[in-house]
Amino acid sequence: MYNVELSSVLFLLGFSLIIVGVILIFLETLSAGRIGRGGVGGVILIGPIPIIFGSGTRVMRFLTVASLILFVAAILFYVFLNSLGPG
Incomplete structure (x- = not known):
């Protein structure tokens, strides 16, 4: 419950x-x-691998940092779950 x-x-x-x-x-x-200043960009995550696209350097820089943080978080999460063992 x-x-x-x-x-x-x-x-x-x-x-x-x-x-x-x-x-x-x-x-x-x-x-x-x-x-x-406006900008357009996005990140497509295929598994833990990011594909980044954007309209300017400022947007691309931000998305690169954000996707690297997501990549590291995904890897750490995977390692943590595997260390818990089955079940």
């Missing part, structure tokens, strides 16, 4: 964080008078 309650709480927490993030991004776009 405890696992069901914990999974429900974690699901609601994650969903709430996504909703709060969407609201914050929406409110940021409504703020008038701010003109900044």
